[in-house]
Amino acid sequence: MNRKQSVYPLQPPRERGTWRAFALALLIHVLLGLFLYHGIHWQNSTPAGAEAEIWTDISPTPTPNAPPPPAPPVRVAPTPPIDQEQADIALQEKKRKQQEAAARAAQLEQEQRQKALQEQQEQERRQAELARQQAEQKAAQQKLKQEQAEKLREQQAQEQQKQAQLKKQEQEKQAQLKQQQLEAQQKADAEKAAKAKALAQQQAKQKAQLEQERRARLAQLQGMAGQSEGGNGLAKSGTGSGSGGTAASPGYSDKVRRRVRPNIIWGGETAGLETVVSVHCAPDGQVLSASIQKGSGNAQWDQAALNAVNASNPMPLDTNGRAPASFLITLRPAG
Template structure:
C-alpha cells in the first residue's frame, strides 16, 4: 500500500496479488450459497435477507508522486457473518369447541357436583344420626345402671334394716332369757335360803329376805358404787336408781327412778353400778333384792 502524501487525498493502494482476492470472493460466495440453502430448508421461517458487499480491488486512482512504501500492515480479517436467528415454532391453533357440546359438558359437570353434594349431605346426616343414637344408648345404659344401683342399694338397706331388727329382736329375746334365768336362779336361791331358815328358826325368815333396811348396808353399797365412778361432777347433782340383785349380790337390773338432769352424770352412775356387781352383803350374809339408793354428789365425797 502507498499512503497519501501530506495534505493529499487518500488513494487505494495497488494490489499486486489477484489470487488472494479471487479466493476471498469464492469463499464469500460459498458462504452465501450455504446460508441460502439453510434458509430454504427452513420453510416455516421467513427468508433471511443477507447482504454482502463485494469490493473490487482493481479500482485504481491516480497516485501522487511515489513515496517510499511503509512497512506492510496486517490485512484486515473478514467480518464474521452472524448466524440466522432460530426459527420460531408457532403453536397449532386450538380448535373452537361447539357451543352445544360445551353447554352439555357444563350441565353434566353441574349435575355431578350436585350429586356429590347430596351424597356428602347424606353421609353427614348419617354420621349425626349415628352419634345421636350412640348418645341416647349411652344415656339409657347409664340411667338403667343408676336405677339398678339404686334398687340394689334399697335392697341392701332393707336387708340391713331387717338384720338390724332381727338383731334387736334376738338381743331382746336374749335379755329376756337372761333375765328369766336370773329370776329363776333368784327364786331357787330364795327357796334354798327360806328352806334353810325354816329348819333353823321361823323368826329368821323375814331376815333372809332382807328384813328392815340396814343403814350400814346401804352405805356400803353406795360406797362401792362411788369407788367405781370417774370424773369430776358438780356437788348439786343428784339421781335416784333402783337396783335389783340376786341373793349372791349379782346385779340383774338397774332402773333410773329420778335423773339428775345431766345425761353424762346419769350414765356415769349406771356404769359404776354395773361395774360394782356383785354388791356387798349385810352382816348376816343376806341382801335386799330391790334396793333404791340416792346418789348425791355432796354426800358421795
C-alpha cells in the first residue's frame, strides 16, 4: 500500500474488508441453497390419510327417568389425498421461483461487484493516467531545467573562455610592453653608460691634460717668481677688471671685465670694498682654480667676488686664441 501510494500520490485509499464481505455473501448463498433444498425435499413427501374409529356401547342400561340417549356421531370420511402431480408442479414452480430469485439476487450482486470493480478499475486507470501526466509534466519540467542549466553552463563556459582569451591577450600585451620598456631601458642604460664612459674618458683625458698643463704652468710660475707685481697690470677702473698676466695682450683686461661684471651679485655696502682674485686657466679658458689674493675686509663681498669669477667660467681667449695661464682680477662693487 505504501509503495503504491508513493507511485500514485493522488490515489484514494482502498476500502478494506472486500474479501470478507464476499465470503459472507457466499456463506449466505450456501445457507439459502441448503434451506431451499430441505424445504423442497420436505414438500415432496406424500401425506398419509387420517383414519378414525368410533366405538359405541349398545347394551341398554335401564335408568329410571333417564334422558334419551344421544344420537350416534357421524363418522367423518377421511380427507382424500391431494393430487400428487399438482403438488409436484406447485413444488417445482415454487422451487423455480426461488431459484430465479436466488439467480437474480446472485446476478444483481455479481453486477454490483462487477460495477464496483469497473468503477475501481476506472478510478485506478484515471489515477494512473493522472500520475502518468504528472510524471510526464515533471519529466518535461526536469528536461527544461536541464536544458536551461546546460545552456547556462555553455554560456558561462563561453564567457570564461572569452575572459581567459582577453586576459591572455592583455597579459601578452603587458609582457610585450614590458619587454619593449625593458629593451628601451636597456638601450637607454647602454647609451647612458656609453655616454658616461665617453664623458668619463674625455674628462679623464682633459683632467690629465689639465694636470699636465698645470704642472707646466706651475713650473713656469716658479721660474717667474722674481718678477715685479706691477707686471701683472692690475686694472682699477670699473666694477671688475683683469690683468693680462705674463702673456696677456693689452686689451685682455677689458674682455675679462665684460665677462665677470654681469655675474657680480651684491646688495650690501660698496664704499671701500676691493678684492683681488688670483685665477689659473687652461688654454681653452677653463678656470682651473680661483682664490682670494687680497681680501677687502668684508668676507661676504669677498665670497661674492669669488662666486662671480667662478660663474664666468670659461674665461675669454686672448688674441692668440689661448687664455693666459694665470692672472689677477681686481673687483669692486658698483657704487
